[in-house]
Amino acid sequence: MFLNKGYPGTSRDEVAALAAVSKQTVYKNSADTQRLFTEIIHGGLDRIDELFSDVTGSPAGPQDLEKDLTARARQFVTILTQPRLLQLRRLVIAEADRFPELGRTYYERGPERVHALLAESFEQLAGRTLLAPGDPVLAANHLTWLITSIPVNKVMFCGSGEHFTRAELDHCADEAVRVFLAAYRRDTQSA
Incomplete structure (x- = not known):
């Protein structure tokens, strides 16, 4: 309901009807619409580690680095462009001024957490002399933004009606990894 109608357009009565529970149940379990909204957003964040665990783990060895990063980049763009995740992102951004703590929590438990996990992976790769990320968190931000x-x-500005084919998303991921490795792969010729 929040994703479809936004925060201002959603009432607890409508939530009760949609959930097929009594109004009393919703009113008993949430003090007000603001709290209900906050609880729903927080509930979606509890799955971040699970959702991105395969993407943020340590990639394979030197022969497979580009192939492995490309597979992870493709998976990452597929996850992040799921319509519900994009709607949730847009909703949190739209309500960030009204709920700054919620926006901060979303950022810390979402994008910032994913970047921290990727940075750990990049540090491992640096230890194996495969990458030279300098600032691993910045490198993680670079990679995810490139992807x-x-x-x-496009979806944030043009709306949920924008769709990308699998081939278009794969192309974004593949080129992101190519550019990322051009910047961050350790030069083994001079090492």
């Missing part, structure tokens, strides 16, 4: 900037920006 998702085109599809996410």
Whole structure:
């Protein structure tokens, strides 16, 4: 309901009807619409580690680094461009001024958490002399932005009706990894 009608357009009575529970149940379990909204957003964040665990783990060895990062990038863009996740992102952004703590929590438990996990992976790769990320968190931000900037920006600005084919998303991921490795792969020739 929040995703479809936004925060201001949603009432607890409508939530009760949609959930097929009594109004009393909704009123008993949530003090007000603001709290209900906050609880729903927080509930969606509890799955972040699970959702991105395969993407943020440590990639394979030197022969498979590009192939492995490409597979992970493709998986990442597929996850991040799921319509419900994009709707949730847009909703949190739209309500960030009204609920700054919720926006901060979403950022810390979502994008910032994913970047921290990727940074750990990049540090491992640096230890194996495969990458030279300098600032691993910044490198993680660079990679995720390279992967998702085109599809996410287009949907954020143009609405949920924008869709990308599998081939278009794969192309974004593949090129992101190519550019990322051009910047961050350790030069083994001079090492």
